[in-house]
Amino acid sequence: MINFLFVAAENDGIAQCKAGGMGDVVRDVPRQISERGDSAHIVVPSYSRLHQNGTLVGTMSFPLRGIVYDAELYKINPKKEFDNLHHYVIHHPEIKAGEIGHIYHDDPEEPFFTDNIKYTIFCTAVAEAIKLGYFGNLDIVHMHDWHSSLLLFIKTYHPDYTVLKKMRFVYTIHNLAIQGIRPFYDNYSSLSNWFPNIPIDEEKLRDHRYQDCINLMAVGIRLADSVHTVSPSYKEDVLKPSAPPEFIGGEGLESDLQLANNEGRLFGILNGANYKNIRVAEKGFIYRNTVKALFGWLQDEDKKYKADFLAHTGEKVMQYVSNRPKFIVSSVARLTEQKFYFFKRSPEAFVAILEKLKKVDGIFMLLGTGAPDYEELFRRLSYEHDNFIFTNGQSEDLIDSMYLETDLYFMPSLFEPCGISQMLSMRNGNPCLVHNTGGLKDTVKHMKTGFTFDGKTYDEKIENMLEVMDQAMDVYINDKPKWDQIGANAKKMRFTWEKSLDDYYKYLYSINR
Structure with missing residues (x-):
């Protein structure tokens, strides 16, 4: 049995944890994995609300900003039970609900400021939970968009989390336009403020346009074992530079995506849709x-x-x-x-x-x-x-x-x-x-x-x-x-998850059966 961990900002497998299509994917892919006889764990932030009816699994203590942070891991009841499928949230007072879907914050003056803080705490807590074995012995860690890509920074550079190097890390791009760009230094939300004792590899982490900033979307593309766009045509689009509004392509990251493609790490696999166990509406209402x-x-x-x-x-x-x-x-x-x-x-x-x-x-x-x-x-x-x-x-x-x-x-x-x-x-x-x-x-x-x-x-x-x-x-x-x-x-037309998961296993997870 292969053991997976999904790390994301949304999971529609539990109540009130969806703002967009990412929530559907993070709900459906682990269900398919479960049906194949493998084990999957899904962890998302609690947003100060989702843990309230959960069961405490354990606590994590870890250093951030030169002080010790304590976070809690809760197991949550899902909308629908599947064998070997487990749902968790991480609670910390600074991981708060935002204005968008009660998940994301909307900082008009400093985009990603508040979200970067809460997802920094979240990702570090996830790394500590992996280290403590709360998810068992993991084979694959599958991350979604910039909210979870800091795990790759922690895996690559943090001396306390070398255990993460044993696992295969997969990174899915849902929206390339939202990149989680924050300063390296001189800001409360900067990388150096949260990880003061880790030397910063600016060349590997920086944004192409803002040289004094980390680009967390780019971190996912550069450091993951495999990178995934959620359709084949979108993969072809992002390999080319954007020329808005006529064409939206790589959004400044096309050179990173081209390199990933040349290295055989970039794959375009279409998302699926559910054709069974769906909510059925009555006509006429x-x-x-x-x-x-x-x-x-x-x-x-x-x-x-x-x-x-x-x-x-x-x-x-x-x-x-x-x-x-x-x-x-x-x-x-x-x-x-x-x-x-x-x-x-x-x-x-x-x-x-x-x-x-x-x-x-x-x-x-x-x-x-x-x-x-x-x-x-x-x-x-x-x-x-x-x-x-x-x-x-x-x-x-x-x-x-x-x-x-x-x-x-x-x-x-x-x-x-x-x-x-x-x-x-x-x-x-x-x-x-x-x-x-x-x-x-x-x-x-x-x-x-x-x-x-x-x-x-x-x-x-x-x-x-x-x-x-x-x-x-x-x-x-x-x-x-x-x-x-x-x-x-x-x-x-049938855009099934069964077919998509065949490609996930072969290309993203590098598992042949």
């Missing part, structure tokens, strides 16, 4: 679930500042309870530059889509929270356009209803390492309209399983997006057999 979510948010102290807007959305939804629209377009995503840059820079293009929908008695439903300027944009557009329903919050029941009852799922991502939303929509037999980039390129085929747009320039992309929207609506209205065939083709 999309508006009821919208209203239910709105009432819930209105009672939430954190949402009081937008109570007027939530009430406005409720009034809007009620008109569709008895007078249902003929065509529903939907999107579910965090409101960020990655997901909605095209709409933020060209709101007139989004308005044009709403006008097209109005002609066929159609609506656009968007669910999400995120960057304040994106939230403000969509709230304004909601007040201005009757057929745009913006549910500015998070609700699992409503999300399930949207995936089930939408006619066309819209995903205009500027870049997309893999994407899970298009897979979930296709699973229900709903065509998607997507930007032909990264994992979307690997999963949606134009006029076969959905609709795709692209272009050599930004203006071409916007123009093509609107043309493809016209094309999709024309098929829906005038060629129902073709539309039904595209939906049936989408539903037949």
Whole structure:
């Protein structure tokens, strides 16, 4: 039996520990490992809340900032039990919940300042827990994004943790654009402040652009035994330099990724989706679930500042309870530059889509929270356009209803390492309209399983997006057999974790069976 440890910021295998697609992956991959007869442990931060109903496994004491830190390891009950699969959180008072999904902090003036502090404590506590044997004798440590890559710094340079050198370290990139850059010196969150007795190998750790800073994403790429992008096309993208907004590639790390690729350490393996043991929504409840979510948010102290807007959305939804629209377009995503840059820079293009929908008695439903300027944009557009329903919050029941009852799922991502939303929509037999980039390129085929747009320039992309929207609506209205065939083709697609795990074992874990 092979023994794995997954180290990440999110794990949707336990309650209230997800902000994005990383949580899905960290939930699903260990489950597949369990089904193969191997053992997996998953550890994430407690964020001052997740440990409260857990069972204390043990404590860890370790030096940071020249003083001794004490942290606690708790075992947590999962959403679903699997053999040889164990869920843990690490609690320390300085590992606090952030504003984003009650996980990440949003430091507008010094990005990554607060998160860097809490993930430094977390990673060091994980190293100590490994050293103490709390996870047994480990073979593979699988880290996810910059939040966990400090483990590689500790493994490589910290004299107290040479035991980590016995294990294979795998690093998955979920979002290359977020790199966890912090100073080497002269800052509370700097590397030297937290590890004052470890000489800093600036050449191996530094950011290419900010020479006085460590780049934690780069640390993962440079020091891991294998590096993983979550789709084959995204791997090809990141080997090239970015030229925004037309193309998002290696984001300044393309030379590191090229080196990893030349060394045979870089692999592009598509994420999977679940096709069994899934939550099944009932058809016909999309508006009821919208209203239910709105009432819930209105009672939430954190949402009081937008109570007027939530009430406005409720009034809007009620008109569709008895007078249902003929065509529903939907999107579910965090409101960020990655997901909605095209709409933020060209709101007139989004308005044009709403006008097209109005002609066929159609609506656009968007669910999400995120960057304040994106939230403000969509709230304004909601007040201005009757057929745009913006549910500015998070609700699992409503999300399930949207995936089930939408006619066309819209995903205009500027870049997309893999994407899970298009897979979930296709699973229900709903065509998607997507930007032909990264994992979307690997999963949606134009006029076969959905609709795709692209272009050599930004203006071409916007123009093509609107043309493809016209094309999709024309098929829906005038060629129902073709539309039904595209939906049936989408539903037949299977992006299974079983197939992905075969490649994980062979390439990432270097295990041949």
